[in-house]
Amino acid sequence: MLGNIISGFADIFTIQIMFLLIAGVAIGILFGAIPGLTATMAVALCLPLTFALPVIPSMALLVGLYIGGISGGLITAILLKIPGTPASIATTFDGHPMAEKGEAGKALSIGIISSFLGGLFSIIVLIFVSPPLAQIAIRFTPYDYFAVILFSLTMMAGLAGRSLVKGLLSGMLGMVFAMIGGAPIDGFPRFTAGIKELDAGFDLLPTLIGLFAISEIIRAGEETKLMKGARKTVEKVGQLYVSMKEMLSQTGNLLRSSVIGTAIGILPGIGGGVSNIISYTVARRQSKHPEKFGTGIPDGVVASETANNASIGGAMVPLLSLGIPGDTVTAMLIGAFMIQGISPGPMMFQMHSELVNSIFAALLVANLIMLVLMMGGLKIFVKLLNIPREILLPIIFAVCIIGVFGVNSRLFDVWTVLFFGIVGYVMEKFDFPLAPIILGFILGPILEENLRRGLMFSDGSILPFFTNPISAIFLALSVISVALSLRKGGMWKGQA
Numbered sequence: 001m002l003g004n005i006i007s008g009f010a011d012i013f014t015i016q017i018m019f020l021l022i023a024g025v026a027i028g029i030l031f032g033a034i035p036g037l038t039a040t041m042a043v044a045l046c047l048p049l050t051f052a053l054p055v056i057p058s059m060a061l062l063v064g065l066y067i068g069g070i071s072g073g074l075i076t077a078i079l080l081k082i083p084g085t086p087a088s089i090a091t092t093f094d095g096h097p098m099a100e101k102g103e104a105g106k107a108l109s110i111g112i113i114s115s116f117l118g119g120l121f122s123i124i125v126l127i128f129v130s131p132p133l134a135q136i137a138i139r140f141t142p143y144d145y146f147a148v149i150l151f152s153l154t155m156m157a158g159l160a161g162r163s164l165v166k167g168l169l170s171g172m173l174g175m176v177f178a179m180i181g182g183a184p185i186d187g188f189p190r191f192t193a194g195i196k197e198l199d200a201g202f203d204l205l206p207t208l209i210g211l212f213a214i215s216e217i218i219r220a221g222e223e224t225k226l227m228k229g230a231r232k233t234v235e236k237v238g239q240l241y242v243s244m245k246e247m248l249s250q251t252g253n254l255l256r257s258s259v260i261g262t263a264i265g266i267l268p269g270i271g272g273g274v275s276n277i278i279s280y281t282v283a284r285r286q287s288k289h290p291e292k293f294g295t296g297i298p299d300g301v302v303a304s305e306t307a308n309n310a311s312i313g314g315a316m317v318p319l320l321s322l323g324i325p326g327d328t329v330t331a332m333l334i335g336a337f338m339i340q341g342i343s344p345g346p347m348m349f350q351m352h353s354e355l356v357n358s359i360f361a362a363l364l365v366a367n368l369i370m371l372v373l374m375m376g377g378l379k380i381f382v383k384l385l386n387i388p389r390e391i392l393l394p395i396i397f398a399v400c401i402i403g404v405f406g407v408n409s410r411l412f413d414v415w416t417v418l419f420f421g422i423v424g425y426v427m428e429k430f431d432f433p434l435a436p437i438i439l440g441f442i443l444g445p446i447l448e449e450n451l452r453r454g455l456m457f458s459d460g461s462i463l464p465f466f467t468n469p470i471s472a473i474f475l476a477l478s479v480i481s482v483a484l485s486l487r488k489g490g491m492w493k494g495q496a
Contacts, residue, residue, distance in 0.1 A: 005127065008357030011056060012365060020053075020061040021362060025369045028068020033076055033381055034392075038085050039069020043332040044213045045396065047205055047339070048403030055340040055355055060362045062336055066329050067119060067366045070312060071374065074111040074305055075381060079104060087308035090280035094293065094300030101296050108378060109242040110298050111305040114254065116371040118306035121258035122265065122313025123363045126320075130349075130356075133321040137346035142453035143465045147474035149447045152324050153439065154481040164486075166432045174440025175447075177202055184449035185456075197412040204335045206404045206416040207441060211434055212328065213400050214421025217393050219428060242298075250302045253283055261307030265314020265326055279307030313363065319344055320356060324443065331438050 012018070024046075031042035042065045050058035073088030078095035091111060098107035140148070153171065180191045181201025192198040257279040264275040283303035284293045293300050315326025323345030325331035337344045342352060349356055374381070404413045424434055458464045465471050 004353070004357045005360055007354070008359075008361030009365075011354065011358045012060060012361050017057050017060045017362075018365075020057050021064045021366050022369055022373075024061045024064020025068035025366055025373055028065040028070075029072035029075075029370070029374060029381055030068075031065070032069040032072025032085050032088075038212075038216070039066055039072075039087075040212045040328045040332065041216055042069045043329055043336075044209045045400060045403070047208065047332065047336060050336050050339055055342065055352075056358045056362075058336060058340065059333075059355070059359055060366075062333060063359065063362045064366045064369070066333075067309070067312060067363070067370050068373075069329070070308055071112070071115045071119075071305075071370050072381070073308075074108070074115065074301075075378070078107045078111060078301075079382065087276055087311070088304065090276040090304035091301055091308075093280065093304070094296055094298070095304075097294070097296030098298075098301070103296070106242055107296075107298075107301055109375070110247070110250075110301050112371060112374045112378075113242065113247060114250075114257075114302045114305040115309040115374075116367060117254055118258050118261055118308070118310035119312055119367040119370070120364070121255075122262040122310040123360070123367060124313075125262050126313040126316050126363070127360050130317050130321045133317065134346040134349040137322050138350070140346070140470065141468060142450040142457060143468045143471040144474070146447060146450040146454055146465065147471035147478070148322060149324065149443050149450065151474045151478045151481065152318075153443055153447065154478045166430075167436050170427065170432045170434070171436035171440040174437035174442075175444035177207070177437075178441045178444040179448075184445055185452050197410070202416055202420075203408070203413060204338060204441075206413045207420050208332055208335055208438065209400050209404055210417040210420025211424040211438060212332075214397070214417055215424025215428060215434070217397050217400075218421060218425045220393060246298065250298065253299055253302050254306055256286070257283065257303045257306035258310045261310025262314040264307070265311030266317045275311045276304040276308040279303045309367075316359075316363070320348065320359070321346060323348075323446070325439065328434075328438060331442050334442055 012021070027046075028039060028042050032039055043062055046061060046065060049061065053061070070085060070087050073085035074091050074095065077088040077091035078099050081092050081096040095107045095111060098104065178201070181198055182189055189199045260279045260282060261275040264278065280293075280300055280303045283299055284290045287293065287299060311327070315330045318324040318326050319330040319333060323334070323343060325334055334344055342348065342355070400417065401414055404417050405411070424437075427434060427437070454465060455462070466475065
């Protein structure tokens with residue numbers, strides 16, 4: 001294991017890859033810090049760039065964007081009480097009160113160090129858990145894969161937001177869009193309405209960029225409130241310092257939050273947006289002084305920032321081991337793998353072991369780069385928050401369109417981006433979550449393909465899906481997952 005990691009470091013320690021890692025983390029921090037520009041949007045925006053890069057450099061860039069994007073959200077969460085990303089919502093609860101008490105520098109230091117330690121913990125778990133999990137998954141039959149993916153789709157309830165019905169409808173819409181074009185196995189075109197460009201279905205890249213970048217640009221453009229207060233916060237930051245004694249006093253909180261973040265990250269379709277709130281809630285319940293939470297204490301910042309970064313390594317576990325995205329960013333990474341002609345999953349550990357080791361090494365290095373950049377250049381990132389949105393958003397829009405068109409030189413891809421941008425914008429207007437739609441779009445075809453393969457192997461019988469031990473277990477878990485979601489009352493709330 002150690003030898004494999006060392007070989008991974010040897011592969012990434014080149015001028016090109018280190019530059020991409022540093023640039024990726026820096027851009028990710030900026031996207032994470034500016035509300036409306038999330039880590040998902042950063043990865044979507046840079047996906048077209050990976051066409052011109054070999055696989056290891058392209059993954060290094062995207063890994064840097066992922067880690068930087070999740071970590072950057074703490075800057076505005078603490079200084080402006082505006083979470084840069086959903087993963088930093090709970091950071092505002094105690095981070096901003098600390099800033100108001102004149103402890104902005106201390107709060108930022110605690111948040112940055114906690115982010116680093118939480119990320120480090122989850123990456124170590126990823127390195128030791130994903131290879132044996134892949135060894136188990138490599139023995140999966142189509143029946144088992146069908147059941148595992150079906151179970152993953154039931155996790156859309158975790159992404160449903162306030163309405164389970166809307167979350168499920170969003171996921172089903174993603175599966176409907178995925179059915180347009182050639183069917184799995186036989187490639188027979190369906191639901192194309194006579195449009196030849198749709199014979200191959202909607203391309204993954206413009207679909208992702210449309211849903212998660214163009215829709216955000218449209219939504220952010222509606223907001224008249226610009227971050228005029230950002231300039232004032234530069235003077236409030238003060239010295240970035242926290243004593244070793246204070247961090248050691250948070251050891252239990254750090255470990256607990258790391259475990260929570262990693263475990264939630266492993267569950268497909270949930271991620272840092274949920275883990276930071278759950279970790280904060282658990283920390284408050286376990287505290288001897290729960291009444292102090294929300295008044296500006298380090299415990300709340302540690303719980304939130306440790307958990308949201310720990311979810312990064314956790315989300316990579318199902319991606320690399322099973323080929324199932326753990327969150328929306330790892331769904332983007334599936335697109336990046338497909339662009340390179342690689343299918344993530346258990347076979348990748350055998351066919352592309354060099355790439356897997358390089359990803360492990362890139363995650364560790366990017367996590368360290370994040371710590372150095374944020375501790376050393378925080379005031380630079382804060383100053384960049386002053387860029388007016390009316391300047392920033394049109395530039396990002398143009399980059400999205402040029403990037404998508406440059407991939408296949410097809411005007412149809414531009415129309416696809418605009419179409420899904422409008423779809424995403426309308427869905428958010430009516431409070432439909434976007435995460436389930438991409439989960440359905442990515443996993444729907446895999447589910448159908450394994451269903452058809454299983455039926456081919458069994459001569460049309462569905463019995464093996466229930467008698468095969470692994471598939472039977474995951475089908476049972478799927479039923480339990482749906483039942484628990486209904487029991488929480490989400491279905492009835494959605495109908496109200």
